[in-house]
Amino acid sequence: MNPIEFIEINTMRQLIALGYSPAIAQGGADAAVDHYKRCSQASKKGAMFDDCFYRARIWADKYGLPEDKPGKKPRQKKGIQPALF
DSSP: OOOOHHHHHHHHHHHHHHHHOHHHHHHHHHHHHHHHHHOOSSSSTTTHHHHHHHHHHHHHHHHHHHGGGGOOOOOOOOOOOOOOO
């Protein structure tokens, strides 16, 4: 498996695990591979896949339909804070 196949397969798996549809995940994987082909180096050592996945997630958020996007997690309410005095 070469690096391009690795990025494409694993990006699709992670986007589907996040709740995106397979079509949107494929588009995001294409954006990740495109970023890999264009960039000359990673933002930090050993973070090339992270950079590509970041680009894929941004693409999926921008071009995905509202029903294709994963739902937001509900906010947790903080308990009552005790008085200081």
